[in-house]
Structures are given as structure tokens and as C-alpha cells.
Amino acid sequence: MNPNQPHPLTRDPEQDGFWGWIDRASVWAGGWLNPILIKEARQALKSKQFVITFFLLLASSWLWTVLGIVTLSPDVYYMPSGEDMLQGYYFVLALPLLGMVPLVAHRSLAAEIDDGTFEMLAITKLSSMRIVLGKLNSALLQMMIYFAAVVPGLAFSYLLRGVNMPTLVMMVIVVFFTALLMTTAALMIATLASHRAWQAFALLAVLGCVLFAQFLCAGVCLGGIVGQDAGSMPESWLYVGVFGLVGSGCMVLFVKAAAARIAPVTENRSTGLRWCMFTLQLLWIFAMMLIPMHYANHTPDAYVDAEPINFAMMILAGFWLIMGALMLAESPELSPRVQRTLPSTFLGRMFRMWFNPGPGTGYMFALCSGVAAFATMAVFSSSAAFLNIYQSPSTHPVAMALLMSGYLIFYLSAVRIVCLVLGRWLGRSFVLSIATLAFVLFGSAVLPSVGSVLLTGDLPQAYSPLELPNWMWTLDEAFSRGIGLSAAMLVFLLGAMLWVLNSLLLAREFSYRRIAEPTQLRMEKQSEALV
């Protein structure tokens, strides 16, 4: 490095021959890479944190190899000891991948916002999605480098026998996948906290996620995959595939949410996210139907167990409640930029209007998607019952679908009404929506008990229809003794009444029409199209 020489970045590759060609090709290819990835890679290679982590990992890997052989001797020379060795290598790999990488990705994005460098990025041509993807790619690159340091150890475990290749591959896939999922979640959490006070909470949330993931992944990988030799069982691959599919949907949702948070507010930040939620729902329904169908085909009794489908409905109701509450925080005003892209045809307006940004459309989108999903799952279970390949769950799927629809409509409608009132003083925010949701859920869960104490002086001893607002007890009842169709219908009707009240306040958002593009913009687009 001679300061008097021009910097290599300011010189074109001029060398002839094969190496010159390689040089030119790599410069050309580098031009198409995400700039954030290049910057982060340059920074990481210079950072002490990366160098220390990498060498610590390398040293731990070698240290475990030596320690493992010493402790397992002399059995290691004639008994299969790969499984024992692999447990040590698992921790050497999982600790940085599930711990360090998500935390570094979180800090990297949070620091951009905190240090004021994000503003400089925001005025470039990089879209918010490319910024988030750049951070994710750089996390992936770090994961690959860390993995490379542990590969010899993993190969060594395999050579010691006792662990087969599919199990080894499955373990690595699960660790990598969980690390990626945690990284996307960490990136999303980084965008939620723009003030220093909130950043501490955000960091705590990431730490919590990371610890939970470490615990869960260790249980799954060591107890489930390595311990049970899951790689050789096709069922395990089905589970990995199905949860991988749903997990991928979650990853895309997290990445899109992070990008939406840092995008300009005049941009349409909602439609893409709604498509993503919708796709995630489809994946969830597919996964939850596939597993009972698989068992129906592979067990001697050949029945469809509907209990997991009821469970899937409950998870989905929770998903749409949270997503619906978040969408309630959107602004009802559409920027001219968004209005330019609204559907203009009758059919377009009919089917795509629910994807337009806004709290009203978001509310309807969450309700319609949730109810449609519950109906689909109930129809699936009912058709299995019709075909006589059905094991009856505690609560009939139709009753469960009505109950879940009723709860979703009731609670989301209540949250919307409360947010509309409070929003006048506090302004719209996702914190308000989520806090309101938590308050409404908690309030309705304790309301019957409070009523009982006030009226009888004692807590209720047994479940009765009066406990229907208490969703916790009702769900417990639904999965133990079962809930009748009439009780589910009652919840649905209560929800429908609140929906009617809400629907009166929706008209404004549905009155938005597509507007024309400004002349200058239209001319530019035309000239670009010609080029």
C-alpha cells in the first residue's frame, strides 16, 4: 500500500492474459453485487470482532477434537464415536451461528439508524429491500465462513462412524435455517426501534429470541435429529420440509416488514406484506393438511386426525389477530404515489382492494383471510369425516372454525374501535394497536371471573357458557372436553355484531380511486421504455 500510488479501486483492470480476464470478470461481477454486502464484507474483514470470533471458533473446533479423542479413548479406536464428537461440534457451530450472527446483523442495521449513516444510504438509489437484503447476505456470508471452520470437525465425526450422512446434513440444514430465521427476525426488530430508549428493549428482544432459538435448536438437533438418527427416517424429512416451508414464509415476511419499516412513508409498504401474509397462511394450511394426510396413508388405521387441524386454526387466529392489529396502525391517507397504483378495473377493485394500504382494508383483509382459512380447514376435516377416514377431535372442526372466526372478528373489531378513539389523542402507532390488543385479550379473559367474584363472591368452579369471553378457558375446554356448535355460534354472532358497527366506519378508505401519473414522470417512463 503506497499512498502515492492511485488506489486500486480507482484503476481499471488492464492486465492481459488469463489473470487479467479473471480480474475484469470479477470487477464486472462485483458491479452487480449488493453494495451493502461488499461494504459489510470489507468492514468485517477488518473488524476485530470477526477475526476473534473466527479464530476462537477454529480453536474451539480443534480443542474439542483433541479433548473428545482424549475423553473417548480408548473406545474411539474401535467403537463408533461420531455421535459423541458431533455433539461438541454442534455447540461450536451453533453458538456463533445462532448467537453471534443474528446479534451482529441486528447491531449492524441498528447502528446505521443510530449513527446517522442510514440517511446517507436512504438518499441513494438503493431500495429499502436491497439494504435489508444486503445485511442478510452479509450475515449469510459470515455463517458460511464460520461453517467452513467447523467442516473438518463434522467430517471427522462422520469418519468416526456412529452418525450417518443424512443425519449430519439434516442437522446442518436445521442450524443454518434457524440461524437465518433468527437473523431476519433480528433485522426486523432493529427497524422497530428508532430511539435509543427503545433500542435497549429491541436488543433484549433479540437476545431473548437468540436464547430461545439456542435452547430449541439444541433440543431438536441433539435430542431429535442426532439422538434418533432422524436423517434416515422419511417422516423427519417431511417435517423438516414442511416447517422449512412455513419458516421460509416467515423469513420473507420478516425481511419485507424490515424493508417496509425503513422505506419512505409515501411508498406502498403494505400490499407486498399482505401478499406475504396471505402466502404464509396458504403454506400453513398446506402444511397442516399434509401431515394428517401423510399419517392417514402410512398408518394401518388410515384415519385423519383432526385435532392438529383445530390446533392450526387456533394458531392462525392468533396470527391474524396480531397482523390485523398491526395493519390497524397504518395511515388511512393514501399518498398520490400509492393512488397511482390502485386497481382501476371492476374485477381488480373487487379482488385487490383488500390489499390496498390502510387500516380499514387491513381490518377487512385480516378478517376475510382468517375466516376463509378456518372455513377451508373445516371443509377439509368434514370431507375426511364424510369419507369415513376421520378421527373425531374434542371439538367438531365446524364448531372450531366458527369459534375461531368469532373470536377473531370480535377481538379485532373491539381493538379497531378502541384504537379509533384513542388514536385521536395518541396518534396511530403499532405500539398502541398491540397494547390495545393485549389489553382487550387480557380484559376479556378476566372479565367473567371478575363478574363472578362481584356477584357470588367466589371464582367460577366449572366451565359454563358465561365463560365464553374468557378465550383461554374456552380454548382449554375446546381441546379437552369440546365446545358445542351453539356456543361457537354465539361467539360468532357477537363478533358479527361488532363487525356491523365497524363496517359503518369503513366507507372512506374504499372510496379511493386511481389517479393519473404526472406528465413528467410519464414522459420519463416512456423514454426509459424506448431505451
Place this chain on the structure above:
Amino acid sequence: MIASSWNGPAIELQRLCRDFGSTRAVNDVSFTVPPGGVFGYIGPNGAGKTTSMRILATLELPTSGDAFIQGLSAINDPDRVRGRLGFMPDGFGTYGDTNCAEYLDFFARSYGVIGRDRTRRLRRVMEFTGLDQLAYKPIRGLSKGMKQRLCLGRALIHDPAVLILDEPAAGLDPRARIELRQMIRALAAEGKTILISSHILTELAEMCDSVGIIERGCLLATGTVEEIRRQLRKTRNILVRILGDVAPAVKLLQPHPAVDQLEGERGLIRFHLHGGDDVQVELLRILTDARIDVLDYATVDESLEDVFLQITQGHVQ
């Protein structure tokens, strides 16, 4: 640089308002800057300059109104505006562990400048800003002046048509300030449209084709310095140099109804004149008819600082 068929103003603010809680930081501000123009944005601290510049730079949203760069809205088409705009903020974050060349290379890539274009732009910008000697130096080791050069280089890396420079000379030593001024002059000579804010009004007066004076969010005056002077000018400052005693001349001028605040000593007479060119000529004639030896009879121009002080009242929000 993005080719544009736009023939209108390069920068346009239309009835821009921006509220921060109960404070109106920018209040109904409108002005235009023609292509190739250099517009000086003047105002005391907290006047609303930075807020309106940040709105133009697509970093803030107005409460109402719109801002345009080459006919494209900074509010509704920020992604298209960003390619044509170079923004140099008052304070900015940097990546301390990267060096100058890497920093500029990163921003060139971020603006979509690739291949040989990128290396050419890097060479050009580093040479222009004098950073070629500091290419290997980590940013955390740069002085304030060098960081300002780097920030200007970053703003220029994609060869934008419009530059927004917020207090580029703040905190610089005199030499760095002069060098920065030369750079801005060179950019103006290249035909770039520049919107610049500064507290050093004498420098702005030399560089700018027109200025806008803003206080408490309101644009108080716009136009060339001369136009603003003329708008303000209810009186003219007249300076008369006399050979010999000034007392007879003072005696002649004092009673005239157009003369105000007359002072005379050691061969010099200063007064404010109410009226136009005809009255000024009439007064000269009075002196010459009385055979007073007039060496000099001139209107004294007010500096931009005088104009600024006359227009603003020193209110801070």
C-alpha cells in the same frame, strides 16, 4: 447524470409547510431555482433552512405542499429524484473503519454507477476534492475539512444535476473555506444547480445568483441580492466627498426634505436620501450651483449582511 427533457426550474418548492408538534418549522415557503443557478438560502439558526433542504433531499415529508427536482416530486417520486440529487448535510455519519476510496466506491455502487464508469467517477471526484492523496486514510482519522470534502465527493459521485449543500463551510478554517468556495464555484461553472445555505454571507453574496431569506419558517425575501436591496430600499445611502470645509455643503443639504440623518466631518458627508434618481441629481446640482467642490458623489451599496439584518429580526423558534 440522468438525461432529462425538463425545461422548467431545476428546484421548486410549492407552498411547503412542515410542523414538528406545535412548532411550524417551515411555513408556506415557495421559490424556484432555474437550471444552472446558484441559490443561497439564508436565515438564522432554527429558521427552517435545514428542514426544507431535507424535504428536498427526500429525507423528510412536508405537512403540506410539495418540492420538485427537475419536475419530479421529492415526496411522491423520491427514488427518481435521488438519482439527480447530491445532498451534503450539515452533520452526517460515516463508516469510521473504511478508507476514503472504499467509502466513495460504496456510494458509487449504491447510486448504480458500475464498471469503468465507477472507476472514472472515483478518479474524477477524488481529484476534484483533493482526496486522491488520502485514498488509503481511514475516515476516523480525517480532519473536519477533509470530512467535508469527502461528503462533497459523496454528493458528487453519481454526477447529479442538482446539489443541495447545507452549511458546507461550517466549522472550517479560512483556507479550507476558500478551497471549498473554489470547488463550489467550479461546480457552478460546470452548470450544476446549487442550493446552498451558509452563515458566511459575504461568501454567499459572491457565489449566488439569487438568495432567499428565511426566518421562523417564513420566506421573507427572494431574488438577486440587488433585487432584494431594491425591494428594501426606502432610502439611499449617499456619500459626498468635498474639497475643503464641509459646513457650507451641510448647510445647503440639511433643510432639503429628501435628506435624512446627515453627518458631515473631515471632507465627508453621509446622508440618507428619500426619493429617486431625480432627487439625487437635484441635490448634486444644488451643491455645484453653490460652487462647492465635489470630489465624489456616490450611492453606497448595502452588503448582504446589511440586507439580512434589515430583513430579519433575530427571532429564533
